[in-house]
Amino acid sequence: MVLTGKNRTLEILDAATKGNYGVMAAIAYNIEQLTALVRAAEVKRSPLIIQLFPSTLKQLPTLAHAAAAAVKSASVPLSLHIDHAQNVDHIREIIATLPVDSVMVDMSHYDEAENLEKTKILAKECHEKGIAVEAESGRIEGGEDGIANTEGLEALFTSPEDVDKFIAAGIDILAPSIGNVHGDYGPAGPAPGQIHFDKLTAINKQIDGRVRIALHGTNDFPPEIMKQAIDNGAVKLNVNKLLLEVWNEFVQKNASKMMLVQLIDEGMKVIQEETERWMDICGSSGKA
């Protein structure tokens, strides 16, 4: 079942596809980070997808409602996406109870046949509620703060067969595995050739506008790698530590020196500045 009707996440991504720029899909773990990301989008007149992990929904149950309120009240296009939802029952609870625009249905810890079958069923259930669906084809290696690690499961590059099978399962956004990893590449970013841009180009050509491409695993990306990903068809750039590391460093350095309210204020400024810088790099600034 194809998603019909308006969907904020897909509208943001389709505008970016037409305009040849990338849109960040940024993880927030708390209200300070959420607020700083939204402020950056407003200042830069940039679209933005706000991402929460399922674990965060359990840890801070009101954060999704705060994010949805931000989406509704912002003067720029925002949407609320749930990243790496790996539990079928939790996905059903999320789409039944939370005002989300899109969900990543991540069944990549199952074998391919079961992954596809579960993805297809859940995509239909999401679409019935007007919620868009992202899925990971192949398997992206590693883990990050908030999701199960795929350690022990080998990374699998996305094949042309995978692409068609996942599109047939009814998804709206495809997250390919092209050498990208969850976790850190090292301070210099991915090694030369580690991200297979030729594969990304081929996947984009094969997709031919049927779904949109999300790129996961962007920690330590230098600007030129991010731009190369966008030039080769990635339109939803999942970012986590890329924007939030400045907050981690700031808080660690200043927690014992500042009053809490000052720490919050200054910490939010640090994230906002970093987010604005990356909106310029991705080309989404001024597009709202």
Ligand SMILES: [Zn+2]
């Ligand atoms: Zn991911």
